[in-house]
Amino acid sequence: MTDISPDAKPAIVNSTVSSSSDSGLRQIRQYGAVNGLGLWTLYKREVGRFMKVWMQTVFAPVVTTLLFMTVFKLAFGDRGRLTGDFEGLNYNDFLAPGLVIMAILQNAFQNTSSSLVQAKFNATHVDFLMPPLSPLELTAGFLGGAITRGVIVAVISALGIQLSGLANLSVVHVWPIVWFSLTAAIILGALGAMGGIWADKFDHLSAVTNFVIVPLTFLSGTFYDIKVMKEPFLTLAHLDPFFYMIDGFRYGFIGVANSSIVTGLWVTGVLSILSTAAVWWMFKVGYKLKA
Known part of the structure; x- marks a missing residue:
């Protein structure tokens, strides 16, 4: 057994405290205008959360x-032909892009809404x-996860x-596909974040989905040319x-649209900014997140 002199103990303690203190000072992390590491970590958390249950x-x-x-396809085969603005176009080729972006809308909404409402329900939103x-940065992290999930699906x-x-998904114009898929994911991801923050339980979130998101999606021309509708509809x-x-x-796939593409650019662009700003404000004031 090795003996340790009593006189040596204070030196060891002081050395340890000094080393620990210096190490603590060295570990203080300095951030600039943007906490890039924190933002990237939150984004990875959101992507990892839905990728862990990718089957669902x-x-x-x-x-x-x-x-x-x-x-x-079984109902209409290749016999379905459209009239009006889409004269002669095969119905399946018309339907396919609508179903693809509908997947973006629904999954972007579900990603942020489920993430936030589960965090509130489990009291882990303090994380x-x-x-x-x-x-x-919180807004960007959550919306980034929503965009990623929507685009992957x-x-x-x-x-x-x-x-x-x-169907034949031949690309006519690339930029509308990129613009409208990203803005759609941003808007629905923001709506999902607002719904998740606002909802106190899963029933509240289900009400938003069933009475707002689904009707707006199905009545927006996904399955039909809206010009077959009568006024005031x-x-x-x-x-x-x-x-x-x-x-x-x-329009990016078939080169034909029901409305002005310029109008669509303005509507989706403005809504993206407004919805993102609304989520930023809710995080800033801690709406239903901070006691």
């Missing part, structure tokens, strides 16, 4: 989209409120439709912001 969050929506296409993340759905021969359809997202996205 990615595979299931893809299967649903392909089932929609299969049912309409992203306590770190040094600004309201803008859309790309796989489009490839499945094309490779299976259910035709005017109401033009007031539905989902219509411009779907119409603009479809």
